[in-house]
Amino acid sequence: QIQLQQSGPGLVKPSQTLSLTCAISGDSVSSNSAAWNWIRQSPSRGLEWLGRTYQRSKWYNDYAVSVKSRITINPDTSKNQFSLQLNSVTPEDTAVYYCARGKDEYFYYWGQGTLVTVSS
């Protein structure tokens, strides 16, 4: 049974960095058939895919153009988890953030979601 458990703060100040972690059980972040994604949801932007990390012969990352200059997704093989960092946040980054396991570009398993509010 694959499970994803998110952790991280729910309040971030403007211009600071949003950091979330997604711990994986029942699978490996190093899986050569899965990709590990971050997706966010807000009333104004709906469901928005942000990026992913995955390993094939080496590690790869893909990011959405809308956040590409501000985002980093890193795997942590020692803890079997992956993380999201989003720099220079503004109130427009307020959303529920989800981690998700993807395969063939479908999202089969999701974390529980973390509401992140950007406010001073």
Added chain:
Amino acid sequence: DIQMTQSPSSVSASVGDRVTITCRASQGISSWLAWYQQKPGKAPKLLISAASSLQSGVPSRFSGSGSGTDFTLTISSLQPEDFATYYCQQANSFPPTFGGGTKVEIK
């Protein structure tokens, strides 16, 4: 990016009703389409992949059809637990994109 447009944005229905939700892609995506169900405060749940392939454990009253640009999710006999918001998502082209959602409400 491929734009996904769902209609209607909301539908009111009664238990036992047949409900149909439509999703249109801004360009052809073959059968690379998923449907998700989301209940308040919960993450989306994958119901259907590849336009019509029902995920394990999903009731057979859910079905999906279509290819190219036009797709349909049908709930043949609406049950109380089906009141939720439904999203389509294209998996044909990077980046993956989602529709705006259809809320199925109790009449």
